[in-house]
């Protein structure tokens with residue numbers, strides 16, 4: 001197997017690592033960097049559990065080659081500990097019972113963060129549309145949608 005050198009920023013840290021050329025970004029983060037907050041579900045780009053940010057945009061790390069992130073900025077859920085939007089979303093998810101097993105939650109939060117920051121006027125239909133790429137097998141989505149709408153609403157009142 002071909003080995004390559006990868007240089008990129010992960011959660012604000014510049015890294016240089018030797019990796020197998022075909023390593024997915026999710027496997028690189030979870031296995032090489034032990035950043036296990038990014039979950040893996042389907043591993044073929046359907047469920048959204050592995051959602052993170054590349055250059056500020058949500059992306060599915062299971063179908064992204066780590067090698068394609070050369071010189072890019074990657075942020076995982078671990079990097080949002082002190083982020084105001086993410087703090088508000090975590091609180092709202094808890095209040096609205098927006099999780100049960102929690103497996104989808106890191107990916108949901110990453111997508112929700114993008115919705116709140118990008119679409120200030122999103123209504124329920126728009127939130128549901130934006131969430132279409134994140135699957136949850138437990139909650140029936142209604143708590144998740146309510147949580148995101150409550151953060152959007154609070155932002156509009158501020």
Ligand code: FES
Nearest residue numbers: 041043046048062
């Ligand atoms: S694990 Fe990546 S989309 Fe399902």
Ligand code: FES
Nearest residue numbers: 100104136137138
């Ligand atoms: S809370 Fe279990 S999959 Fe969403």
